[in-house]
Structure formats: structure tokens, C-alpha cells
Amino acid sequence: MSKKHQLSVNHLLGIKDLSRSDINTIFKTADNFKSIINRPIKKVPSLRDITIANVFFENSTRTRLSFELAEKRLSADVINFSASSSSVNKGESLLDTINNILAMKVDMVVMRHPNPGAAMFLSNHIEANVINAGDGTHEHPTQALLDAYSIREKYGEVKGKKVVIVGDILHSRVALSNIFCLTKLGAEVAVCGPPTLIPKYIESLGVKVQYNLKEALEWCDVANVLRIQLERQDIQYFPSLREYAMFYGVNLGILNSLKKKIIVMHPGPINRGVELSSDVADSDHAIILDQVENGVATRMAVLYLLAQKKIGAN
Ligand code: CP
Numbered sequence: 217m218s219k220k221h222q223l224s225v226n227h228l229l230g231i232k233d234l235s236r237s238d239i240n241t242i243f244k245t246a247d248n249f250k251s252i253i254n255r256p257i258k259k260v261p262s263l264r265d266i267t268i269a270n271v272f273f274e275n276s277t278r279t280r281l282s283f284e285l286a287e288k289r290l291s292a293d294v295i296n297f298s299a300s301s302s303s304v305n306k307g308e309s310l311l312d313t314i315n316n317i318l319a320m321k322v323d324m325v326v327m328r329h330p331n332p333g334a335a336m337f338l339s340n341h342i343e344a345n346v347i348n349a350g351d352g353t354h355e356h357p358t359q360a361l362l363d364a365y366s367i368r369e370k371y372g373e374v375k376g377k378k379v380v381i382v383g384d385i386l387h388s389r390v391a392l393s394n395i396f397c398l399t400k401l402g403a404e405v406a407v408c409g410p411p412t413l414i415p416k417y418i419e420s421l422g423v424k425v426q427y428n429l430k431e432a433l434e435w436c437d438v439a440n441v442l443r444i445q446l447e448r449q450d451i452q453y454f455p456s457l458r459e460y461a462m463f464y465g466v467n468l469g470i471l472n473s474l475k476k477k478i479i480v481m482h483p484g485p486i487n488r489g490v491e492l493s494s495d496v497a498d499s500d501h502a503i504i505l506d507q508v509e510n511g512v513a514t515r516m517a518v519l520y521l522l523a524q525k526k527i528g529a530n
Contacts, residue, residue: 221241221245222241222521222524222525223238223241223242223521223522223525224237224238225238226339226345226522226525226526227335227339227345227346227347227348227522228345228346228347228348228357228358228518228522229335229336229339229346229348229355229357230335230348230354230355230357230393230396231355231357231360231361231393231396231397231400232355232396234357234396234397234400235400236400236401239361239364239397239400239401241521242361242514242517242518242521243361243364243365243368243514243517245516245517245520245521246361246365246510246513246514246516246517247513249289249512249513249516249517249520250510250513252289253289253512253513253516258289259288259289259290259291260289260290260291261291262290262291262520262523263287263290263291263292263519263520263523264291264292265293266290266292266293266323266324266523267292267293267294267295267320267321267322267323267324268283268287268292268293268294268295268322268323268324268325268326268519269294269295269296269297269317269318269322269324269325269326270283270284270287270294270295270296270297270326270349271297271313271314271317271325271326271327271328272296272297272298272299272327272328272349273299273304273310273327273328273329273330273334274299274328274329274330274350276328276349276350277484277485278483278484278485278508278511279328279349279350279356279358279359279511280296280328280349282508282511282512282515283326283347283349283358283515283519284296285512286512286513286515286516286519287519289512289516290516290519290520292324292519295317295320295322297313297317310329310334310337310338311338311341314327314338314341314342315342318342318343318344322344323344323345323523323526324344324345324346324347324519324522324523325338325342325344325345325346325347326347326349327346327347327348327349327351328349328350328351329350329351329352330351330352331351331352332351332352332353332354333351333352333354334351334352335347335348335351336351345522345523345526347518347519347522350389351389352389352448353386353387353388353389353392353445353448354389354392355389355392355393355396356389356390356393356483357393357397358511358514358515358518359389359390359393359394359483359511360390360393360394360396360397360398361397361514361518362507362510362511362514362515363390363394363397363440363481363483363507364394364397364398364401364403365510365513365514366481366503366506366507366510367379367398367403367438367479367481369506369510370438370479370503370506371437374398374401374402374403375401375402375403376402376403376404377398377403377404377437377438378403378404378406378435378436378437378438379394379398379403379404379405379406379436379437379438379439379440380405380406380407380408380426380432380433380435380436380438380439380440381394381395381405381406381407381408381440381442382407382408382409382429382432382439382440382441382442382464382466382491383408383409383413383441383442383443383444383464383491384409384413384442384443384444384445384453385407385409385413385414385415385418385442386412386413386414386415386453387413387445387448387449388442388445390440390442390483391407391442394440395407395418395421395422395423396421399421399422399423404424405422405423405424406423406424406425406426406432406435406436407423407424407425407426408425408426408427408428408429408432408464409427409464410427410453410454410460410463410464411427412453412454413444413453413454414427429463429464429466429470430470430473433466433470433471433474433478434474434475436478437478437479438478438479438480438481439466439478439479439480439481440481440482440483441466441480441481441482441491441492442482442483442491443482443483443485443486443487443490443491444457444460444487444490444491457490460490460491461489461490461491464491465489465490465491465492465493466480466491466492466493466496467492467493467495467496468493468495468496468499471496471499471501477501478501479501479502479503480492480496480497480499480501480502480503480504481502481503481504481507482497482502482504482507483507484504484507484508486504
């Protein structure tokens with residue numbers, strides 16, 4: 217593989233570390249994998265002899281299954297670790313846990329962890345490639361890649377598109393990774409939500425702030441709607457979920473009142489009737505299941521590119 221088609225990083229810790237060229241390399245590689253996984257024979261031998269551990273210290277449906285499928289489509293050997301059924305419950309530390317997994321000759325670690333910076337900590341202490349599958353409220357890089365890839369698929373390019381991220385921006389790793397990814401690709405980005413859920417520094421990242429949902433939706437081409445992360449909220453940020461849904465819930469009534477048709481995205485899991493109504497989630501506005509499909513191809517691309525770099529270096 218020529219240097220032009222290599223990533224500039226050895227680990228995927230966050231979108232902040234990627235260049236625009238890295239993101240475009242991932243997208244072009246994902247294009248190839250997307251056509252492969254739509255063929256009758258979906259498997260390629262690219263990562264034969266590579267062993268990958270999926271290490272999840274937090275709950276996950278989409279990310280964990282999508283990584284596992286991506287790894288299997290690439291013919292990697294896969295082991296899965298879930299903290300809830302492990303010796304972490306007997307007091308074992310993160311580093312001891314990972315070093316025990318690495319002693320089984322693992323080449324790459326995909327990790328989700330509740331603490332921001334956990335993936336970077338790991339990358340500083342182990343030889344294996346680390347892929348951040350979400351670290352607390354910090355970053356969720358592969359989610360942002362699959363989101364931007366889905367916008368590119370829908371519109372042909374991301375540059376110049378207006379994207380509003382609606383919801384609990386304060387506690388969202390998806391919001392931060394999306395902001396880094398979309399602005400690097402030349403999109404215009406706004407965030408929208410109650411003032412208590414918008415971080416004060418957010419405009420310094422090159423995004424607009426909108427507190428009025430109707431105005432934000434009128435402005436955008438794409439609305440990426442996020443879940444209220446009650447599990448990360450130590451205090452009450454708004455009076456009730458019912459009131460939140462009244463002011464910031466995206467429903468068919470508000471979409472039909474706009475002057476143009478917009479597309480609606482959601483990283484999942486959806487709390488139907490809170491941030492998104494079922495009549496939108498199941499409508500042709502929504503590309504939520506396209507996002508899930510694209511997650512496999514973009515994760516295959518990330519795994520393949522990081523592994524090629526490692527193989528090339530040996
Ligand atoms: N989008 C996302 O990260 O979903 P999961 O928590 O189910 O992995």
C-alpha cells in the first residue's frame with residue numbers, strides 16, 4: 217500500500233487526531249468494502265492471522281455487533297470481553313485486564329469505556345493498535361465516520377452541507393466527534409438544545425448555537441438527533457422529559473411545517489417519543505438503518521487501514 221493511502225495514525229483514538237485526507241482514505245476504502253458486503257460472498261481474507269479483542273466496559277448493541285461483524289467479514293480472529301461478566305467485578309484494573317488479553321497474542325483492541333481518555337491511556341501502555349469505541353463523554357470516532365459517510369452517500373459530498381446536532385450536546389461523545397469530522401470535511405455545523413445541555417465553549421469549535429428547534433431545522437439539510445443521556449446526568453438539566461419532547465422533540469408535524477425536506481439521523485439507541493417520534497424514526501426522512509449498514513463498511517475500513525500500516529511496518 218502506498219503512503220498516500222495510509223492513515224497518519226497508529227490508533228483511532230478520536231477524530232481530532234485525523235486529517236481530512238485520513239477521513240477521505242477511510243471513506244474510499246469503505247466504498248470498496250460496502251460493495252463487497254453486498255455481494256453473495258461477503259468475506260475477504262484481508263485480516264487473516266490478525267486477532268482482535270472487543271473489550272466493552274459499557275453497554276452497546278450497534279457498535280459491538282458492528283465491529284464484530286466487520287472483523288469477521290475481514291477474516292480476523294475475534295474475542296469478545298464484556299466487563300459485566302468479567303473479573304473486573306473482582307477488582308481487576310483496566311491495565312491488568314488488557315495485559316492478560318494481550319498475553320493471548322492479540323494484535324488490535326477495540327475498547328468502549330466510561331472514562332474519557334481511557335483509549336489514549338491504553339494506547340500509551342500497550343503495543344496493540346487501539347480503536348476507541350466510545351470513551352465516556354469524550355469521543356466516538358467510528359460513529360462520526362459512519363455518520364459523515366452516510367451524509368456523503370445521500371448528498372454526494374459533505375462539504376457545504378448544513379448539519380444541526382440536536383439534543384444533549386453536553387454529555388455526548390457522538391456530538392464532539394461529529395463536530396470534528398464534519399468541520400474537517402467542510403460542512404457547516406450547528407448545535408441545538410436547551411441552554412443547560414450546550415457546553416459554554418462549543419462555539420470555539422467552529423459551530424453555531426441555536427436554541428429554537430424550528431429555526432435550526434429550517435436552516436439545516438441534515439438533523440442528527442441525539443438521545444438524552446440520563447445515565448451521565450448527575451443533576452436535573454430540564455424540568456421533565458415531557459417538556460423536553462415538547463420543545464426539542466423532532467416529530468412529523470415540525471418536519472412537515474418546514475419549507476424543504478431534510479434528512480434525519482440518529483446514532484441509536486432511540487428513546488421514541490422523547491427526542492424523536494416514531495412517525496419520523498420510521499419515515500423516509502430517516503436514514504437511521506443506512507447509518508447502521510454503513511457502520512460495518514466504515515469499521516472494516518478503519519480496521520483494514522490500521523492493520524495494513526502495522527503489517528507494512530514489520
Ligand atoms: N450508536 C451507538 O454507539 O450505539 P450502541 O451504544 O448500541 O453501541
